[in-house]
Amino acid sequence: MLGRTPAAVVFDLGNVLIDWQPALAIATGVGAVEAQRFLEAEDFDFMAWNHLQDSGRPWADGVAELRRTHPHWAAHADAYLAHFPASLSEVPGTAEVVRDLHAAGIPMVGLTNWSDELYYPYAAERFEVLRMLDDVVVSGEVKVAKPDPRAYLIAAERSGHPVGRLLFVDDRQDNVDAAVALGMDGVLFTDAAALRVALRERGLPV
Template sequence: MPEGNKTAVIFDVGRVLYDWDPRILYERLIDDDRALDAFLRDVVTIDWHFQHDAGRDFADTSAELAVLHPQHAALIAAWGPRFNESIGPAIAGMHDIVRDLDAADVPLYAITNFSHEFWPPFRAQESHLFDRFRDIVVSGAEKIVKPDAAIYRLALDRFGLRADEAVFVDDNAANVAAAQALGIESILFTDAVDFRARLATLGFPIAA
């Protein structure tokens, strides 16, 4: 049995289970590298996108941004309908870990900062993986984003878990610290080899 009362694993999604980078989409639409760098730096910024994770509608955020950058209106408009194209391949080794844990009947959950609009088509596209999860809390649907402690409390309540029963993995140090502060064993993701070893050390039924 896992160490102590730990029985479940809670995953982040972006850059833990799948790569994500707006460059993956926009390098298909902007040929010039300098123009691409400037567009990603000054127009579709991470701060702008964070509004979607917090629950704002793309129709509103894109209209506001197009007013500021009318010369880029068409490129801005592509963000929503083509968002899945900004999601890269599976992170090496991580889907194997999900399958191994699921095969051992370890309850799997996720907490992801993700738009309430962009999540459903991505979830449907990747059902082969996400069907293994018992529940997933999506920030855009809740209008609460990591690292706000409220999203972890909501997730634990919905998952039916105590903090000391869960292990959480995320690539963002602030998100990890926030979960740790609530008593959730939390791992800063680096790669699948390290994560697998950490799970084995904690007593989960998985080969290191």
């Protein structure tokens, strides 16, 4: 066992619990080749643009800016929004891990970089695994996104436990590093099997 057993677990959602593949949504509207061109464009950074909406900028403002600065990509952005649900599926195996923790009474909070405009209508009700979490901090709603330390502190407050008693799970190393810098234990997610091993090492019943 690695030190003290965590009092609660904080889960990233995207590509930990919910698989997010924006290319699938974009391709539904404009085709796979155009989707790849958009996501790999040298003149436009989709991930950076999307992060602004995740941080609380309204999608209407984000799309208006794109139409003004990169009108040749407007149809691709429209396709992403129109077909957003096609980008989402469940990550294999992690729902079972969450179910085990839930059954054991382990508190769990989600901490996700996600636009509230897209999270609530398209994910919150669709995926049963999310309903096993005690709370979900949605960056677009609280207007701050990982790896900003404030996002983690909001999650800690929602959990009811100090940061030093929390285990944070994310698929991005920079997000894990930011959690560890605040005093959380951190696990870099690769797959459900490895996550289960990491949780067991910390004394959690999975």
